[in-house]
Amino acid sequence: MANASKESQYIILLQQLEISLKRGRYVRSHELATRTLRLAEKYVQSDSWKNAEEVMQWLENTADRLTKAAVSESAPSNVLKRLIKTVQEDFMTRKNQGRMHTISRLDSDTKVDYSEELPDLRSDILGAILDLSSELENGAESIAEDAEKHINANEVIMTIGRSRTVEAFLKRAAKINKLEVIIVKCGPFYQGKDLAKSLTKSKIKTTLINDTAAFSMMSRVDKIVIGTHTVLANGGLKAIAGCHQILLTAKYFNVPVLVLAASYKLSPEYPFSAEMKITNRFVSPEELIDYKDGDMIDNVQVYAPVFDYVPPELVSLFIFNMYVSTTLN
Amino acid sequence: MIANKMNQAESKKSGSLPRPPPSEDISRDDVRAQREAKKLAKVARKNKSFKGKLANPPTSTSENEHPVVPSTAQKSLKTGTTSRALEVKPAEANPSSPSVSIGVSADLLKSDSASSSVIHSLFKPKKGKELAQSNVSKLYPPFYNVGLKVRNNVIRGANSQCVKLLDAIKDYVRCYDVPPGTTFKHGLFADLEGNMKNLKTVCPFSISMSNAVQFLLFYLHDMPDDDGKVIDFKNEILDVIDQYIVEKIEKAVEAIVLYGLEKINDGDKIMVYSITEALMSLLVKAAEDGISYELILIQTRETKVELADLLEKLKKPTSDQTVRVSAVNFSSALYKIRSCSKLLIGGHGLFTNGGVMAQSGSGQLALVADTYNKPVVFLCETFKFCDRSPLDFLPLEEYMPEQFQTEDDFLEPKLIYDVTPSNLVTVVITDIDMLPSNGLAATLRVQEGGTPAKL
Numbered sequence: 001m002a003n004a005s006k007e008s009q010y011i012i013l014l015q016q017l018e019i020s021l022k023r024g025r026y027v028r029s030h031e032l033a034t035r036t037l038r039l040a041e042k043y044v045q046s047d048s049w050k051n052a053e054e055v056m057q058w059l060e061n062t063a064d065r066l067t068k069a070a071v072s073e074s075a076p077s078n079v080l081k082r083l084i085k086t087v088q089e090d091f092m093t094r095k096n097q098g099r100m101h102t103i104s105r106l107d108s109d110t111k112v113d114y115s116e117e118l119p120d121l122r123s124d125i126l127g128a129i130l131d132l133s134s135e136l137e138n139g140a141e142s143i144a145e146d147a148e149k150h151i152n153a154n155e156v157i158m159t160i161g162r163s164r165t166v167e168a169f170l171k172r173a174a175k176i177n178k179l180e181v182i183i184v185k186c187g188p189f190y191q192g193k194d195l196a197k198s199l200t201k202s203k204i205k206t207t208l209i210n211d212t213a214a215f216s217m218m219s220r221v222d223k224i225v226i227g228t229h230t231v232l233a234n235g236g237l238k239a240i241a242g243c244h245q246i247l248l249t250a251k252y253f254n255v256p257v258l259v260l261a262a263s264y265k266l267s268p269e270y271p272f273s274a275e276m277k278i279t280n281r282f283v284s285p286e287e288l289i290d291y292k293d294g295d296m297i298d299n300v301q302v303y304a305p306v307f308d309y310v311p312p313e314l315v316s317l318f319i320f321n322m323y324v325s326t327t328l329n
Numbered sequence: 330m331i332a333n334k335m336n337q338a339e340s341k342k343s344g345s346l347p348r349p350p351p352s353e354d355i356s357r358d359d360v361r362a363q364r365e366a367k368k369l370a371k372v373a374r375k376n377k378s379f380k381g382k383l384a385n386p387p388t389s390t391s392e393n394e395h396p397v398v399p400s401t402a403q404k405s406l407k408t409g410t411t412s413r414a415l416e417v418k419p420a421e422a423n424p425s426s427p428s429v430s431i432g433v434s435a436d437l438l439k440s441d442s443a444s445s446s447v448i449h450s451l452f453k454p455k456k457g458k459e460l461a462q463s464n465v466s467k468l469y470p471p472f473y474n475v476g477l478k479v480r481n482n483v484i485r486g487a488n489s490q491c492v493k494l495l496d497a498i499k500d501y502v503r504c505y506d507v508p509p510g511t512t513f514k515h516g517l518f519a520d521l522e523g524n525m526k527n528l529k530t531v532c533p534f535s536i537s538m539s540n541a542v543q544f545l546l547f548y549l550h551d552m553p554d555d556d557g558k559v560i561d562f563k564n565e566i567l568d569v570i571d572q573y574i575v576e577k578i579e580k581a582v583e584a585i586v587l588y589g590l591e592k593i594n595d596g597d598k599i600m601v602y603s604i605t606e607a608l609m610s611l612l613v614k615a616a617e618d619g620i621s622y623e624l625i626l627i628q629t630r631e632t633k634v635e636l637a638d639l640l641e642k643l644k645k646p647t648s649d650q651t652v653r654v655s656a657v658n659f660s661s662a663l664y665k666i667r668s669c670s671k672l673l674i675g676g677h678g679l680f681t682n683g684g685v686m687a688q689s690g691s692g693q694l695a696l697v698a699d700t701y702n703k704p705v706v707f708l709c710e711t712f713k714f715c716d717r718s719p720l721d722f723l724p725l726e727e728y729m730p731e732q733f734q735t736e737d738d739f740l741e742p743k744l745i746y747d748v749t750p751s752n753l754v755t756v757v758i759t760d761i762d763m764l765p766s767n768g769l770a771a772t773l774r775v776q777e778g779g780t781p782a783k784l
Contacts, residue, residue, distance in 0.1 A: 156447060180446050186660050190630070196739040205446035206739035211660050212629055212690025213744040216722045220448065242660030245697055252696055300640065301655040305664055 010042035014062065021070035024281075029075035029229060030164070033136055033264040036066070036076040040083055041129045044122060052091045052121060053114035059084045072281040072307065074230050074238075074267045081268060082132070083125075088114075090124040135321065139262030140168040142321040147173035150258060150319070155222040158182045158214075158255075161240045162191035163227025165260045170225070171202045180205045182221060184214050186242040189283075189306075214246045224250050224257045228310075231261045233270045235312030241305055247314040256316040263321055271309055281306040452742045468527045471497040476531035479538075487677050487713065488578055488606040491537040495570050498545065502566050513559050517566075518549045536678035536686065536715050544573060544712075577712040584760035585708050586611045590618065592706060592758070597622040598669045600662070600698070603688035605675030607708045609642070616643045616652050625665050626656045629690060659690055663697055672698040674749075676709035676757070682718035683751025683765075685709065689722075689744045695753040704755040711759050722747045 017035050020026050040059065049055050063077040091114060135142075143165055151157065151173040159166050159181060170181060181204055185192025196208045209217055224247070230238040237243070237259060250257055283304050468476075475497045478484045484493055501521070507513045508520075525542050528534075534542075548569055552562070589611040593599065599622055601608065615622065624643070643652040657665050666672075672694060678686035685691075685707050695705045722744060757764050 154447075180448055182448060196741075200739045205449060207446075207448045207452075208739055208741040210629070210689065210744065212688075212693065213742075213747065215692035215696065216689065216744060216747040217448075219721060220451075240660075241658070241664075244663045245660070245693055248700055249693055249696055301653075303655065303657050303661060303664065305661050308661070308663065 010039055010046055013039040013042055014065075017076070018066065018069045021066060021073060021076075024070070026073070028164070029073060029265065030136070030139075030262075032073055033075045033079050034133065036079045037129060037133050037136065040080065041126065041133075044125050044129065051115045051117045052087055055087050055125065056084050056114065059087070074269065075264050078267050079132070079264050082263070083129070086128045086132070087125055090121065090128060091118065094118045094121055094124060136262070136264060139264070139321050140165045143260050143262065143319055144168040144172040146319060148176045151177060151179060151223070153177040154179065156180045156182065156220055158184065158217070158221040158224045159195070160184045160224075160226050160243055160246055161186045161189075162195040163260070165227045165262060166225055167195060167198060169260055170199060170204060174202060174204045180207070182207045182209060182217060184209055184211050184242070184246060186211050186240050211242050211246070215249050218249050218253045218255060221250075221253075221255050224255055225260065226257070227260050228265065229307060230265050230267050231259070231318065233268050235315070236271055237310040237315065238271075238307050239310055241308045244308045244310045244314075247310055251314055257314060258317050258319060259315050260319045266320070449740050452740060467523070468531070469497075469501050469524055471500050472524055472528050473531060476528050480532035486606050487535045487537040488582070488710075490535055491541050492574060492578060494538050495541055495574055498542075499567055499570055502563055505563070507559060512554060513562055514549060514552055514554060518546065521549070522546060536713050540712050540715065541573065545570065577710065581710040581712065581760035582607045582610050585710065585758055586614045588758050588763055589706075589708060590615060592671070593620055593622055595621055597671065598625060599623070600625045600627065600666065600669040600672045600694075601674075602627045602672070602694050603675045603677075603691050605677070605708065607710060608673060608675035611673075611708065612652075613642045621652070623653045624655070625669060626654060627659055627662050627690075627694065628656050629659045662694055666697055666701050666703065669698075669703060671704045671706060673706050673708070676707045676713065677746060678713045678715050679707075679709045679757060680715055680717050680719060680748070682720075683754070684719060684748045685751070685754055685757065686715075686746050686748050689747045692747045692749040692753070695749045699753050705753060707754055707757045709757055709759055711761055719748050
């Protein structure tokens with residue numbers, strides 16, 4: 001009985017997740033990542049698998065399924081693919097216990113047979129999942145821990161849109177140094193205002209500007225700190241619409257750009273095209289065209305994409321929660 | 330071994346909370362309790378000096394030493410505090426607000442006692458430019474009318490603003506009675522100048538308006554002393570104004586359209602921003618001439634172009650087919666720039682260093698187009714030339730309307746114009762000729778009479 005319920009548990013979770021993705025009922029990719037992790041946990045706890053190979057197969061299939069449900073969201077598949085890697089590693093460590101620790105090499109000739117049944121693998125994987133989930137929870141805070149290294153006193157920082165990570169980062173830095181923040185409120189959601197309110201509560205001097213004014217203000221900015229939706233395999237970003245332009249301006253004025261990203265945002269995908277028509281979301285363009293102009297719509301095409309592709313050469317530094325890197329790595 | 334790992338994981342989970350560890354909290358409480366008495370005395374002194382100034386109720390964050398900093402900073406400054414409306418309001422150091430480690434905040438104070446927000450101080454309203462009721466009463470009512478309309482964006486577009494202002498001036502001249510003790514010319518000059526000064530506090534003057542006013546004042550100045558009838562003078566001035574409107578505005582637009590038509594070809598995809606009258610006329614004429622091009626409109630939330638009439642105007646008379654129009658949000662302009670062949674921007678003003686003033690955001694678009702090697706074309710009439718060389722939007726602060734500050738204390742400036750540096754502009758189409766953007770000086774030498782206004 002218990003087994004059956006456990007099985008149905010993860011199946012139910014998976015279905016729910018798929019439905020939310022299809023219907024667009026989610027707000028932040030962090031939420032998606034946690035839900036996916038919980039789903040994976042339930043699966044591992046259940047008895048539906050016997051060996052590592054089955055686990056990895058299931059993880060891969062679920063990753064594909066979730067990606068098909070919502071092409072623009074890569075957080076679920078990022079998490080699952082990471083788990084695949086972890087399972088592989090756990091398997092190797094388990095297997096090599098008792099013998100000498102052989103370091104798995106990329107060019108090793110021996111084909112690893114993952115279908116070997118190892119008794120303690122389950123608890124290992126569960127432990128890894130716990131680690132991952134705690135990393136997810138504290139992602140923002142652990143990135144913020146480095147804040148004082150990167151921000152000096154009396155600097156003017158520009159940020160784009162609203163990112164929870166950047167918020168924590170700036171608040172942390174503000175405790176040590178006096179700083180000022182310029183927030184660019186970006187369409188189509190214009191969430192910059194919420195960030196402004198939150199930052200002024202922490203006594204950071206904030207200015208909220210339109211995305212059209214970014215060019216004018218750029219000469220006064222010392223650094224740009226942004227969050228992103230995804231970090232792609234080539235070092236490029238999938239960030240909120242408007243980021244590319246603003247970072248181009250930053251390059252023009254030689255302003256360094258810091259990108260804060262938690263680990264679940266790292267994707268092994270390469271960008272399909274610079275315009276990203278495939279993995280982009282388009283939302284209602286109600287800002288641009290009134291409903292009363294509705295009968296004109298036949299002649300007018302209105303686009304309101306949510307994401308932007310930013311090429312890697314526009315970013316100076318990445319700050320992940322484990323380490324800091326540049327795009328050359 | 331497995332149990333170990335589980336424990337490890339759990340401890341990692343709890344221990345990965347950010348600092349401080351719990352022990353520090355307890356000691357901070359003790360310290361806080363000890364320093365209450367000292368703080369009360371200090372705060373009482375501060376409260377007395379700030380009696381008139383309202384302050385935010387203190388926030389509940391307990392680890393923030395910033396509440397203390399701005400209040401004492403303000404005290405140490407003691408400068409004209411009237412215009413400090415934009416300053417971050419000090420959180421009154423309430424006796425009950427726990428502010429940690431006064432020692433640290435004192436150090437911060439010493440280091441930057443005179444600092445206010447660098448960015449906020451950029452937008453501080455200049456003294457004497459605020460809207461004062463006394464100024465308004467001295468203002469001729471039609472001027473005030475125009476001023477309010479311009480300020481509230483009822484009259485949009487530099488050209489129509491200029492025309493409306495000139496109409497109001499004509500009205501003024503017609504009704505003008507020479508005050509005793511002075512000649513018509515001097516009286517009119519002084520009164521008009523005074524009115525314009527007052528009007529500038531009501532609404533920001535666009536370059537077109539300032540140039541028109543300056544032209545008129547120069548003309549008045551150069552007029553011979555009146556020994557004839559006042560009526561003659563008035564008529565002369567009215568004629569001059571009419572001629573100005575026709576020559577400099579209406580004909581100029583037509584000339585720009587003629588030049589601009591060379592630039593729009595069949596099958597072009599044109600990205601368009603900062604729509605002025607000249608730009609609009611050009612697009613309409615191109616559609617009327619049967620050129621089939623595609624239009625990509627950049628919209629921002631603040632300045633929504635009226636799509637309905639635009640589409641109406643762009644209907645081709647022959648085939649009843651409108652030009653294909655797409656609209657994209659400003660943030661996603663990059664999405665479309667690759668497929669465009671050129672970027673067309675309507676300019677509000679042209680400066681001696683080659684900078685072009687246009688609606689805020691055009692600098693950004695020009696940069697984007699330049700990066701993808703698309704030509705950037707500005708349309709600007711000659712009467713909008715201006716004898717200044719601003720490097721960015723700040724010297725144009727007369728053209729920024731006053732920004733409002735929300736209650737939450739962050740500044741939200743409304744920038745309506747910005748300056749595009751000349752190296753990003755490919756060509757400027759004016760009614761005289763097509764110029765590179767630093768061709769202003771040459772144009773002035775060629776043009777007879779009308780010196781552009783130095784504002």
